[in-house]
Amino acid sequence: MRLLILNPNTSRGVTDRIREAAEAAAMPGDAFTTTRPAFGPKLIVTDADAEEAKRAVIDTVRNYTAPCDGIVLASFGNTGAEEVRALRADIPVIGIASAAFATARALGGPFGIVTFGAGLVEGLRAKAEEAGLGAALIGISHVPVADFGDPGTVQHRFRAELAALCAQMHAKGAASIVMGGGPLAGLAPVLARDCPVPVIDGTRAAINLIRSVAVDHAEGAARRSGASGRG
Incomplete structure (x- = not known):
């Protein structure tokens, strides 16, 4: 292919x-x-x-x-x-948003989004609603920093924080978690090792x-x- x-x-x-x-x-x-x-x-x-x-x-x-x-x-x-x-x-x-949300829909139940910057939250929420999943979205969590710096390195610099956010999202009742943003590509399989629910990589x-x-x-x-x- x-x-x-x-x-x-x-x-x-x-x-x-x-x-x-x-x-x-x-x-x-x-x-x-x-x-x-x-x-x-x-x-x-x-x-x-x-x-x-x-x-x-x-x-x-x-x-x-x-x-x-x-x-x-x-x-x-x-x-x-x-x-x-x-x-x-x-x-x-x-x-990748369409693919990630299609996967969350197929898995069923409520889901959450974890991302790296506060400025991305409303855009991610809008895409979830556009996909018809607004009612199933239980929340969007982001790394609590004012400036996330180089987007190409956020997944490495904030891996522990992103893992903690996934755990918190699961505790809130998420049946699956979407990693929000292209800069987080490839991180989902790493975080999934310690997360009880599926972590979805859009790519x-x-x-x-x-x-x-x-x-x-x-x-x-x-x-x-x-x-x-x-x-």
Whole structure:
């Protein structure tokens, strides 16, 4: 399976974390290209950030010419998803928020979100509500710091704090926990070792979701192409 995994922000460190998470989910024969736009915000926090990142995502996808079976948009804003689907209607396009929330819905019961910055809370809540899971969301917890610093290193610097937040979320009654934000890519399997309920990684969830449909999607496209060539 050939995937373009696109970090909509320009942080090299965050892109590295996303790449590591993707490679950990790879199977034999997979070929993943993880990249970031040439321009845009280092982290998407404000509406203005999101608009600039959307333009950068569209530009990156337009200029990507390698064979591709699917695209993962690795931000919790699902940045540019509708526009990218219009550009690449031939392949599945999945944002990590959509994939993470689909997993929480499938697991059932109340769930919580754990993230690293207070400024991300309302955006994460909005995405959960957009996914129709507002009633199931029991809370969003974040690391209690005023300045989280380099987003590419937050999961390493605040691992103990994030683990404690997961434990607290479980104690509140969460049946599953979503790690909120691209910079936390790959951390869920680590925290899951000491957490009694599933901890959901959006990047892994998106890859697995595309994997479940990409082969059938490609075979269907091939059949349609073959049929149109007859006559």
